[in-house]
Amino acid sequence: MSRKTKLFERASKGQTRWLGNALRNETTGGILLLVAALVAIIWANLDFGSYSSLKDYKIGFADLHLELSLGKWAADGLLAIFFFVAGMELKHELVVGSLRDKSVAAVPIAAALGGMIFPAVIYTAFNFNQPSASGWGIPMATDIAFALAVLAVAGRSLPIELRAFLLTLAVVDDLGAIIVIAIFYTAQLNLLALAVAAGALFIFGMLQKKNVTGWYFYLPLAGIIWYTIHESGIHATVAGVAMGLLMNLKQSDKVMHAVHPISAGFAVPVFAFFSAGVYVQGLSIEDVAGSSVALGIIFGLVLGKPLGVVGTAWLMARFTKASLAKELSWWDVATIGILAGVGFTVSLLINELAFKSNEDIASMGTLAVLIASTVAAVLAAIALQFRKRAHAR
Structure with a gap:
């Protein structure tokens, strides 16, 4: 008879140490992200002209199509660092x-997919057959740094395995979001640039496979990969x-x-600063209540995320005959589902x-992401207090 699968069992000592380091880094980043967002909102509403001028200030090389605004550099350049880390995780x-x-x-992957599909469906229901329908991808993403910061403050005593579930969920979520961006938010392709990027990635992968070390190999190669993918569309x-x-896994830890x-500590907070400055x-x-964009994003993140995450995880566990580790309950998973509704970085992107092409709708979308993330964070913090008491008993 096959062994029954236990979900979220205690990790090994090495894995627990790695998770602890990752969670601490994300928690610090989440706090800095929140501070940067608050500064941006305050500045934008005290003097939107100066904030906008800074965000739109262009630097770079026009001949290489790289004369970009500071806001664009943050979105295209700094977030590439964030996704590099997400890829390694x-x-x-x-x-x-x-x-x-x-x-x-299968369970966290399915939960992540469910947590992407449900919000997209809810958003589409509010915006069906409207110009704003293109924003269906906005409520799909969980902000790993922001969510883990809430978990660190309000749910410190919860088992690390459950926090690991949130980390895994968010990492798979990030990969799904980047696939959505690559496929659905790409206007046109430069096939030559894409071919060069593929060749450079092949060289990068071979160097890693051969355990070649040295930043002087990888930094120029990374620059070529980033530039050619940027040029590809x-x-x-x-x-x-x-x-x-x-x-290579051995090199990736270092x-x-x-x-x-x-x-x-830098890339994500700077992006948050240039993205969160909405004039309210x-x-x-x-x-807000009359905006289909705002309603789609808010209900998508606050309601769609937990329904998608918990519902899909429960169905997968039931049909694969998996069960939770004995010290956990589905209420713990439901709490993580609520916390997954904290969308920020990728949602804003x-x-x-x-x-x-529509600044007014974009501003409403930004405001809705901020509102939804705040509501989800507050609800999750309340739920975490109940789970802390339950685990203490």
């Missing part, structure tokens, strides 16, 4: 983490996740140790891509 989970065992991996953040997935603080003066609750 996913590689780690696939090789030695919770995604290594297919029977166990695909969003440049795809370069980051592609290189992360190609990393690289993550060096790059993760740059991603969590003159807007009312009626304006997709909002910019979906509505780049």
Whole structure:
């Protein structure tokens, strides 16, 4: 008789140590992200002209099509670092983490997919057959840094295995979001640039396979990969996740140790600063309630995320005859589902891509992401308090 699969069982000592480091880095990044977003909102509403001028200030090389605004550099350049880390985290989970065992991996992968599909369906229901329908990808993403920051503050005593589930869920979610960006938010392709990028990625992968070390090999190669993917018409953040997935596991731990603080402590907060500065003066609750974009995003993140995550995970567990580890309950998973509704970084990125030709809709989308993330964070914090008491008993 086959052994019954246990979900979220205690990790090994090595895996627990790796998870602890990753969670601490993401928690710090989440706090910095929140501070950066608050500064942006305050500045934008005190003096939107100066904030907008800074965001739109262009630097770079026009001949190379790289004379970009600071906001664009943050979205295309700095977020590539964030996705590079996400790619390495996913590689780690696939090789030695919770995604290594297919029977166990099926549940968080399905939960992540459900947590992407449900919000997209809800958004589409509000915006069907409207110009704003292109924003269906906005409520699909979970902000790993922001969510883990909430978990660190409100759910510190919860088992690390459940926090690992959130990390795995968010990493798979990030990969799904980058696939959505590459396929559905790419206007046109430059096939020559894409071919060069593919060749450079092949060289990158071979160097990793041969255990070649040295930043002087990889830094110029990474620059070529990023530039050619940027030129191909695909969003440049795809370069980051592609290189992360190609990393040799032995080297990736060392690289993550060096790059993760740059991603969590600088890249993501700077992107948040340039993306969260929405002008809200003159807007009312009626304006938000009357916007199909805002309603689709808010209900998608706050309601669609937990329904998708928990419902899909429960169905997968039931039909694969898997069960939770004895110290956990489905209420714990439901709490993580609520927390998964904290969307920020990738949601704001997709909002910019979906509505780049309509500033008014983009501003409403940004405001809706901020509202939804705040509501989800508050609800999750309340739920976490109940789960802390339950585990204490």
